Amino acid sequence: MREILCHKVASGFASGPAMVTRMAISFLGNVDPRTGVVIDPGHELFGQSISGKVLIFPGGKGSTVGSYVIYQLKKRGLAPAAMINLRSEPIVAVGAIISGIPLVDRVPDDVLRVKSGTLIEVDSDEERIRILDTIPTGSK
């Protein structure tokens, strides 16, 4: 297990399998609010569902309506379990807060090298991320 210090943006505690991308995410346009699937063919995560994942990405971009899209995902049970940014910007920060999704930032860049699927625990109030064991292949 590896523990990483971070900075709290939106409070809460959650764990789940990591989903990692080096590309910024524009929730308005990149993610379908009805399914939680990344629908932008130009995005690294195209075709994958972000639901229940610990979504690790550099930060948000695009329209401020993206905050509301995060909220819609949460209400439909399709939101990420938690999010980790290198640097949070207002769209994702506000989206996470209004939705009650734990969000932390100010982590070292190498967090983007965590393998997707690795079990991650985000403890926002304690400002700690714990990288736990890799989930065995085949499990969900």
Next chain:
Amino acid sequence: MYLSRDEEAIYRGDKGETLRRMMEILVALGDIYGAERLVPVRSVQVAGVSYKNIGDAGLEWISDLEGQVVVPSVLNPAGMDLYCWNDMGISKQFATKQQETIEAYRSLGVTIDCTCTPYQIYSHLAQEGDHLAWSESSAVSYANSVIGARTNREGGPSALAAALIGKTAMYGYHLDINRLPSHVIQVKADLVGSDYGALGFLVGKQVGDGVPLFLLRSTPSRDELKALGAAMAASGSVALYYVDGVTPKPPESGYDHKGCENISIEREEIEAVYAEHKGEDADIVALGCPHCSREELERIADLLAGKKVAKEMWVCTARKIRDACPDLVARIESSGARVFCDTCMVVSPATERFGKMMVNSGKALVYLPGLGGVNAAFGSLDECIDVALGRRRA
């Protein structure tokens, strides 16, 4: 970021979940932008009103909120005239969603004034030196530049957070250090009316998010300053500017213009904005971006006196201004033009049924092609009226 004992208690959740999240928004933004503390605001103008912009996602969030605003709060323009939406060609379906959005804001205690010019109807919302949390880009520019108040350009949730808490994070334009001029703009032409919109259209592109200081030959009126700021906030993201000898001055330390980039604007450049956006073939004329003042309505009424428009023509203003001058509205509408409130051509989906819209606004000129799905032409007020009347200019 420093929080007082009371603020800390809200942040912990002692005053309930809604306020806890609202405080979390203020703290998160304060952290992102390096604020040292919160500052009380005199008023709030809330973004995220037009259903066209926020969609079901935004409507859902606003409808779920509980609480009451603690400072005077008004709204950005909506996607339609809240009463005459049918006359604008708005669908029943859109109207229902827009009304739901408005009702959700009403239940939070927000005053239902949907306008980009709240300063034209209420003087108590913003005075020199006040801290505000306003949203609409032209209103932000006017408040910072012409009134001398201090506000960043807030998004929907951050504005509502300020309204419910009564404070905002103190960063950006709240601080002297960010209110110093970055560019000195020498304008070598006498300007009038829509020339200021053309000037803003040009300068916004060149200065981006800078703070221009203008040296002008002519003395702009409040309406002309409104047009200048609106255009710069659209073609660039200018939220504060100065006009030497006209607006409140920059903080003392910034008054020597040291380190400023110099830009000079000639008459030909202003003329080119008109020449590149000719409008004889427009199928609609729309005025009131930003919302018309009483003086502007008077001018329009005079130009239309005794005449009939040959094309559709909209005049957009705040409902309180319309209600305060029914005589002017009647004079304008007797020409066949319509005076619409609560909305404008930039935020309403009603523009989509037109091919080319003629405006006298540098801001509308920037936004119409992308946001409104309609080509834009630009002219002076007189030229716009001529086009609406179907008159050819000699």
